[in-house]
Amino acid sequence: MKEFIEAFKALRHAPRALWLIIFAFAFDGMAYFGVLPLMKAFLGQDIGISPAIASVWVSIFTCALTGVMLFVGKPTEGYLGIRKSLILALFLSFGGRVLYSSAPWAGGAALLAVSLVIVALGEGILQPVAYAGVKKYTTEKTSSMGFALLYAGLNFGAMLVGPISAHVRTTFDVPYKAGESTLSGFNAVNWVCVGITALTLVVFAIFMTKKVEAQTVSGVAPEKEAGDRENAKKDAPASGKSPFTDARFLFFIFALLPVRTLFAHQWLTMPEYVLRSYPPEIADRMEWLVGSINPLIIFLGVPTLTALTRRFHVLTMMIVGSLVSAAATFLLVPGPHTGMLIAYFVIFSVGEALWSSRFLEYAADLAPEGRVAQYMGVANLPWFVAKMTTGFYSGVMLEHFVPKDGPQSTGTLWLIYGVIAMSSPLALIAASKWLRSGMDTKDSAEMKTAA
Template sequence: MASFTDTLRLPRAFWFVIGAFVVDSMAYFGVLTLMSSYLSSELGWGDVAAGIMVSLFTMSMTLFMLGLGSFAEGFGLRRAILAALALCTVGRLVYSGMGMVHGGVAVTAAVIAAIFVTAVGEAILQPVCYSGVKQYTDEKTSVMGYALIYAIMNALIVAAGTLSAWIRPAVQDVKDGHATTGGFVGWLAGVTPSGIDAVNWVFTGVTALTFVGFFVVFTRKAEAEKLRPDPAEEQRLGATKPRLARLKEYFTEGPFRNPRFLFFIFMLLPVRTLFAHQWLTFPQYILRAYDKDVADHMEWLVNWINPGVIFIGVPLTAALTKRINVYTMMIVGSLVSALPTFLLVGGPDLTRLITYFVVFSIGEALWSARFLEYASELAPPGRVAQYMGLANIPWLLAKGTTGFYSGYMLSRYCAEGVPPAQQHTGTMFLIYGCIAMLSPIGLFAARKWVMAGLHTARAPARAAN
């Protein structure tokens, strides 16, 4: 209980940083869940091109974190977060606006540009906000601080799913002439071309309001209330080494020199492909393989169950398992996440689908926040964003590889317009389950070698702190 009450005494800036990140994350996942459908059906790109574009978006966001997040941290939390939110707002504004324009080379180019502008904003926001969590917590409250940001983010993803599941079918029914309504939904139906685009515009507004709110409440005075100041800004201003030397130092120091830590984070790549399928595969799968009643509530399945379990489970597991070795939690959690994929081999079934989401999410709750906390606490002063960026490399590869085959798999095993009885979704999920199982198997097989050296990587970080 003390773990929870201690966080109530943290500086108000802690909550402002969390607020900026989690509200923007609500908008991010609200748009991302429908991005494949928007590009494939609304803009006419097709499954393969849409899957590749979504993959490039999420991959580039993680890639940008490695450099831009660390670089932006040196300009101070307030300026970095405001710049990130501004970029996300502009990117989503253009992205949503292109749904109202007929297709063409110019529209395609504008959509691609908007997607990458948003990726830059998100790449700055996440590592800087996680650095902020470290700066506004101490060693006693850091575990719960990271658990809270992860849990609250998932709570707002549930809210995003609720909002999307209400707006998308309601607006689309009005557009199709199946219903009439006034109020907000009626207004959206009158000014947007589709239910999906209406959702895009709503979350563009959410991002813009987040920027305005953060600008007002996160004052210089609030920013100064740090418990563990990070010297990144001073290091940037006082840097005397040539840029090339600093770049070499970036890749030759810290965790890059520890093969066990690198194996540790990269072995999580296969199971992370299941996270990418949350937006690359499951929305399209549910919209195509299930009846209209289930399809109209797709966001409830994709954006309710997983974030809901995470919201409740992450703080509890963080408090109950903080004394358990991180590596052990990775093995158990990745196994629990991977196994339920085989439930979907039997074909579309709502009960099995819900069970999959629940069990998969329990596995995520067991290890996700602990891993982020470990990577951040490992970092010496001034390099939190760098270490967080490195910890996200498996995300980069999972997002980058998954999208290059998910569209093809959908077009072959769950094609649009093909009756569910003629689809072969079970084969698709059998392949995905086998890929995911490589993580717990690999982690377990190498456990003695990895655990023998991980503690030596952490010791310098504790001394530096």
């Protein structure tokens, strides 16, 4: 408990810029996760794209976003800085969402494609620059909690939008299905998210001034901070310059790929699974289950668990967290049951809370000064692969095992996905000695350098 309290106290003197970055990340996340779970259904109903192909569209969009994170995030941060980069990202996300929401009435699939490219640019810039911002405005002592709060803030936004989405969708679906309106429930949620993005952009642009951006971490002199960064650059070993030359790091991040497919299923499979397999009283509140339980637990659990487990080795947290998340999937094997569905979301989310922010911290700590955005992009490369591969088979699997009409075999679907996810903790356990030795060697080298 003492460590928990001290970790939060350490952020008392954090620069205002840190809190504005977390604000922008959280409320943009609110808009992003308001749109994403409904995207596949929106493409099918409002744009007229078949369910199997709609999954591919969603997959390509999320992959494009990760690609932007990998190749565009760092150059944007380098040329524009934290403040201008985030304003640009929010502006692109706003404009793209306006076009996305207009596609059913003008432009159809063509305008849809343009809008998704623009949103992918905005979101792909925002995320790695926000990570770099947390790195810039925290110290070694506050870094863990800074990343934990960033991740918790993202989930706070996603948690808030779930009930709003369910209410808006079901309210606007009544006149839409009666033929009295051209605005569907899905697209009404899209327009609400346009408004959220606009508000986030305005607030951030007003309060994140150049003066606020220039404020340094309390207690650290600017010249000392600059000197430490310069020494870090000089002392960094050549092998640490590029993550692509570190075999342990690459194995570490790619070992998590199978369990990451479960995260992709949260928007590619889970929304329509609930809508198709559960009675109306549950389906009408789908967003509460799919969009709010997980973010609520992450919002409360990530800062708490990060503070309480700071002394545990990052690899230990990866193994335990991924094992818990993967094992939760087997709760869905017996078939549709509301209690088991809720238990799945709770247990899956606890597993995510155990390792998610620590993974971000680990990747950022490996990065040389000025290349945090690039390293965060590389760390997300397996996430890119997971989203790409999952989108190309999830639609077909859903139509085969959970068709909208006809007999369903939901247990088989989740059994397959659970087995795939379990390979992540098993791979980490099998290679734990090799991975741990590499991490411990790095820590020893850093201690010698500091001395």
